[in-house]
Amino acid sequence: xxxxxxxxxxxxxxxxxxxxxxxxxxxxxxxxxxxxxxxxxxxxxxxxxxxxxxxxxxxxxxxxxxxxxxxxxxxxxxxxxxxxxxxxxxxxxxxxxxxxxxxxxxxxx
Amino acid sequence: xxxxxxxxxxxxxxxxxxxxxxxxxxxxxxxxxxxxxxxxxxxxxxxxxxxxxxxxxxxxxxxxxxxxxxxxxxxxxxxxxxxxxxxxxxxxxxxxxxxxxxxxxxxxxxxxxxxx
Numbered sequence: 001x002x003x004x005x006x007x008x009x010x011x012x013x014x015x016x017x018x019x020x021x022x023x024x025x026x027x028x029x030x031x032x033x034x035x036x037x038x039x040x041x042x043x044x045x046x047x048x049x050x051x052x053x054x055x056x057x058x059x060x061x062x063x064x065x066x067x068x069x070x071x072x073x074x075x076x077x078x079x080x081x082x083x084x085x086x087x088x089x090x091x092x093x094x095x096x097x098x099x100x101x102x103x104x105x106x107x108x109x
Numbered sequence: 110x111x112x113x114x115x116x117x118x119x120x121x122x123x124x125x126x127x128x129x130x131x132x133x134x135x136x137x138x139x140x141x142x143x144x145x146x147x148x149x150x151x152x153x154x155x156x157x158x159x160x161x162x163x164x165x166x167x168x169x170x171x172x173x174x175x176x177x178x179x180x181x182x183x184x185x186x187x188x189x190x191x192x193x194x195x196x197x198x199x200x201x202x203x204x205x206x207x208x209x210x211x212x213x214x215x216x217x218x219x220x221x222x223x224x225x
Contacts, residue, residue, distance in 0.1 A: 042215040086154055097159060
């Protein structure tokens with residue numbers, strides 16, 4: 001089945017840009033979705049279909065996807081962005097179609 | 110308002126059974142595929158099961174295949190997960206999630222604790 005690989009942790013100072021990667025074989029051919037999860041809360045989408053933002057998500061959150069790597073970028077990082085971030089794709093050719101990355105803990109220094 | 114509300118979690122002994130429910134509102138439930146996803150304490154997200162809108166396609170993760178059964182009632186806009194032969198490692202928050210395109214919209218989760 002398809003595998004997504006994320007770094008376990010990323011640290012960034014306030015005001016800087018955080019970049020969280022999600023690696024997968026030819027992931028550029030798939031739509032990638034990114035979820036933010038804060039302690040005690042359910043995940044919520046921050047970027048979907050590689051680079052679209054739901055209403056209410058700040059423009060500071062952006063996404064890209066090409067080749068074997070998708071990236072979630074968070075510019076002008078704030079303390080409130082500290083959370084776990086998960087990437088997800090749909091692998092329609094598989095009987096395990098919903099695939100998550102292992103998650104990345106974003107720490108704001 | 111679009112809402113998914115899970116219920117049915119609780120404390121159960123190893124080997125026991127539990128049935129989770131997910132009530133969906135604000136969506137045309139019968140037109141969407143649904144999923145169950147869980148998260149063990151301190152761990153990442155684990156997809157468990159998928160059911161198509163018409164119930165014609167069902168998939169399970171290897172970790173629960175043969176023990177868990179997904180079902181849905183489109184007339185009641187409800188999703189279910191029958192969990193049998195529960196193990197300690199099934200302890201987790203269980204989320205139902207509606208598939209919109211290829212992304213997920215989540216409920217708030219229900220905690221299942223398997224312990225003697």
